[in-house]
Amino acid sequence: MTWDPAAVPNAHGKTVVVTGANAGVGYFASEQLAAAGAHVVLACRSPERAEAAVSAIRRRVPGASVGATPLDVADAGSVTEAADALLQRERVDVLLLNAGIVHPPADRAVDARGNELVLSTNVLGHFQLTALAFPVLERTPGARIVTLGSLATLLSRFPVDDLQLDGSYNSWNAYAQSKIAAQVLGFELDRRLRAAGKDIASVVVHPGYSTSGRTPGIRGVNQPSKAKRFADNLQAAWTQGKDHGAWVPVRAALDPEVRGGDFLGPRWVTKGAPARALATRTSRDRTVGARVWELLEEYTGQRFTVAP
Ligand SMILES: NC(=O)c1ccc[n+]([C@@H]2O[C@H](COP(=O)([O-])OP(=O)(O)OC[C@H]3O[C@@H](n4cnc5c(N)ncnc54)[C@H](OP(=O)(O)O)[C@@H]3O)[C@@H](O)[C@H]2O)c1
Numbered sequence: 001m002t003w004d005p006a007a008v009p010n011a012h013g014k015t016v017v018v019t020g021a022n023a024g025v026g027y028f029a030s031e032q033l034a035a036a037g038a039h040v041v042l043a044c045r046s047p048e049r050a051e052a053a054v055s056a057i058r059r060r061v062p063g064a065s066v067g068a069t070p071l072d073v074a075d076a077g078s079v080t081e082a083a084d085a086l087l088q089r090e091r092v093d094v095l096l097l098n099a100g101i102v103h104p105p106a107d108r109a110v111d112a113r114g115n116e117l118v119l120s121t122n123v124l125g126h127f128q129l130t131a132l133a134f135p136v137l138e139r140t141p142g143a144r145i146v147t148l149g150s151l152a153t154l155l156s157r158f159p160v161d162d163l164q165l166d167g168s169y170n171s172w173n174a175y176a177q178s179k180i181a182a183q184v185l186g187f188e189l190d191r192r193l194r195a196a197g198k199d200i201a202s203v204v205v206h207p208g209y210s211t212s213g214r215t216p217g218i219r220g221v222n223q224p225s226k227a228k229r230f231a232d233n234l235q236a237a238w239t240q241g242k243d244h245g246a247w248v249p250v251r252a253a254l255d256p257e258v259r260g261g262d263f264l265g266p267r268w269v270t271k272g273a274p275a276r277a278l279a280t281r282t283s284r285d286r287t288v289g290a291r292v293w294e295l296l297e298e299y300t301g302q303r304f305t306v307a308p
Helices: 024-035 047-060 076-087 117-138 151-155 171-195 226-233 247-254 286-300
Strands: 015-019 039-044 065-070 094-097 143-148 200-205 263-266 274-276
Touching: 015 024, 015 117, 024 039, 024 047, 024 065, 024 094, 024 247, 039 047, 047 065, 065 076, 076 117, 094 117, 094 247, 117 143, 117 171, 117 286, 143 171, 143 247, 151 171, 171 200, 171 286, 200 247, 247 263, 247 274
Parallel strands: 015 039, 015 094, 039 065, 094 143, 143 200, 200 263
Antiparallel strands: 263 274
16 A cells, blocks of 8 residues: 555545645645645635635646635534535535644633633534534545544543543643544544445544644745744654645545545654554544543534434
């Protein structure tokens, strides 16, 4: 199973929706998918940043088919509206669940429903979006849901009944636990899709260690300071640009050999071309998966039944 990021399959006719697509991995995945011929929908919370990203893709990929839709994944009302917009579409071949807080606040914050903000952004909004937009995935043959996990999942415990981090919050815990929960959700979704006999694959990926200071500069999308470039370049031996990190979700979206339940990451763990990777045992644990699903339904107030 090898993959050349410079020679991806033609994606004409496919519609891809990318959350948090105005910057970082999400932007570069969108650009690469547009270059492959897909119609790409950038689901972003800021109309200005979305427009800058759409313009950048049009500039850099002549003939790109690209548009934007408003989505703040930490706002349940916005998620509902975005799902309604997706349901108007004839097809959604790939739902790329990328948006995330990668540098959580030092102090615990909550969304309008009282859910811890990093969990809300990195997991709850995507759970609700997938549940509400599910019918359009069901009517798209061979649809894929791609979830962004992280190497951080290797480095943290996962006290499943403390997802809201009440009394145990720190920014590292918040990030690591949200990413473990995201991976758990991706694999639990795969089991439920298989059990229901759905023609939809849930794939989990991580982009290694990808920094903006090692990423091409693009107006309105990636403009790191000189100091940031200098600091990030000191770590060049084990890091890569977010344009390379994006290779992994692009492969998950387009490789015909990828299957539901696969886990992909860079070949050299933190960097490199995408390859199969090993997910933590916790991420794939059925009991943990069932419990997390139950909690996500409770926190979002959103039932999500994958019926045969
Ligand atoms: N970079 C890495 O090394 C790395 C490693 C492991 C996993 N990941 C995962 O990869 C994904 C992308 O990371 P990145 O490094 O590309 O991060 P990034 O450069 O900070 O980009 C994050 C994107 O998510 C969007 N976002 C944040 N909160 C949002 C919200 N409430 N609603 C909608 N969009 C929101 C941001 O939009 P705004 O511009 O509006 O803030 C931005 O477009 C994340 O899920 C991250 O956990 C990254």
